[in-house]
């Protein structure tokens with residue numbers, strides 16, 4: 001960052017000017033560029049001869065497009081390329097909107113104060129860039145942080161200022177009931193006040209959590225709705241047997257398929273259809289998060305699959321250690337529990353089909369940072385699982401592009417490839433409409449108008465993995481959490 005002399009006291013400014021003049025003499029006039037000169041202006045980026053998948057509701061594929069990116073926005077889809085531009089050959093490649101993961105948890109300073117990590121997490125400092133690199137390297141340019149703490153606001157601002165290359169971050173703060181730490185409320189009046197606090201503190205959304213009582217949950221959703229804030233989250237256990245009373249105006253997004261399956265003792269198709277109808281009637285969207293349950297089921301069996309997952313090297317060593325040495329799903333595993341999770345994984349596929357049949361919008365989310373679920377990479381696995389459950393490739397892509405932007409209320413700027421939108425884009429080596437797994441074949445990412453080549457992203461990932469591996473011995477979860 002360049003100091004801004006205008007903000008300094010006059011005497012200091014005078015000295016600074018004298019100093020600048022001296023430096024100017026030393027360095028030679030040619031190297032001193034005023035901030036508003038043409039040379040300092042951001043250059044345009046042009047992606048040529050590329051197939052564009054706009055992901056608008058009826059947007060047809062554009063062949064041989066010339067995508068001009070200027071001042072962070074898409075200036076044109078058919079050229080002409082400005083004279084001074086970074087030119088990228090997009091021949092045979094596919095350009096899609098930046099991807100969104102609508103259910104993430106992020107390592108952040110103070111995360112041990114978040115309700116999801118009640119007591120045992122050591123109060124660590126986490127490097128924001130390291131936490132974000134796996135996301136941008138995977139083409140994820142938007143996340144919904146469902147466990148936002150004060151440090152998350154700091155992370156969001158670091159990204160917004162361009163100090164860190166990371167996804168746009170929407171923040172939901174958890175409100176829970178029962179006992180324990182975090183924002184805990186057990187009366188409707190306290191629930192309403194918690195919503196007002198969450199809004200005043202600068203969070204975008206309210207996340208309702210599992211231990212709220214019925215009346216307090218309803219008051220929170222009502223207050224959020226009155227304040228124009230959407231509520232997202234869990235369906236508390238207190239709603240067992242009265243699920244319909246959770247579906248109030250303002251309860252806008254169910255954060256897991258599991259919130260429904262917990263309410264279905266026998267995992268019947270009738271229940272799946274009933275849940276889908278409830279969601280549709282209330283205008284509630286669903287984030288199925290199939291990938292997290294797949295990993296949990298795997299971990300109850302054995303940790304071998306997780307240990308063999310090469311993506312693990314991009315996770316902070318303290319969390320790798322936690323997942324491997326204090327894995328609660330593995331520790332508490334019984335054959336009965338494993339069988340239950342397996343049945344739930346299968347039920348979630350039927351639930352996705354029922355939601356689709358009822359026309360309930362689904363957004364892709366992975367519950368990243370739950371053990372085994374590696375941020376960035378996990379979104380691609382979620383897309384594959386959504387297709388496996390019955391979405392078309394195009395529907396799965398919409399669940400991670402246009403639909404998240406709509407739900408988040410940022411669709412004026414993001415979610416589709418259209419002239420005038422912010423340039424958050426992913427350049428792929430193969431067509432994701434043929435196979436959604438092609439979203440993994442990333443040739444480069446445009447983040448807020450800035451081109452990040454595949455080589456640059458691979459380098460950032462390699463550097464992160466190298467440091468994580470070198471530091472692994474320093475972070476032993478069991479000894480760090482032992483009091």
Ligand SMILES: [Zn+2]
Nearest residue numbers: 103105146367
């Ligand atoms: Zn979660």
